[in-house]
Amino acid sequence: MPERANIDFDSVVKMIEEVSGVSGDSVRKDSLLVEDLDIDSLTMVEIAFNLQREIGIEIPDEKLADVRTPQDLHDLLINGDH
Numbered sequence: 001m002p003e004r005a006n007i008d009f010d011s012v013v014k015m016i017e018e019v020s021g022v023s024g025d026s027v028r029k030d031s032l033l034v035e036d037l038d039i040d041s042l043t044m045v046e047i048a049f050n051l052q053r054e055i056g057i058e059i060p061d062e063k064l065a066d067v068r069t070p071q072d073l074h075d076l077l078i079n080g081d082h
Contacts, residue, residue, distance in 0.1 A: 007055050012074045015054070019047045029071040051077060 009029065017024040022037050033039045039047070048064050051073070059076060067073045 007051070007074070007077050009070070009074050011054075012051065012070055012077070015047055015051050016070060019043060019050060027070055029074075030069055032068060033070070033073075034068075048073070 013024045013027045016022060016027055016037070016039070020037065020039050020043050022039065027037065031037055033044060044067070045064070048059055048067075052058055055077065057077070063076055067076060
């Protein structure tokens with residue numbers, strides 16, 4: 001059975017803000033990471049790496065490639081789809 005992470009959406013937003021410099025106020029669940037928030041792939045990898053380290057799980061690169069929104073990332077972390 002896949003491991004489930006215990007992380008709230010606000011923690012995902014905080015990490016996006018810390019790594020990318022994007023204001024947390026502008027991050028919505030449905031914001032497009034690339035188009036709306038101007039987060040490039042390298043920054044996305046850094047966000048995911050920091051979240052993985054913080055909660056102690058690993059997300060396969062192929063799963064991370066499907067992440068388009070902060071909600072996608074949160075769902076990936078909490079649903080144990082890694």
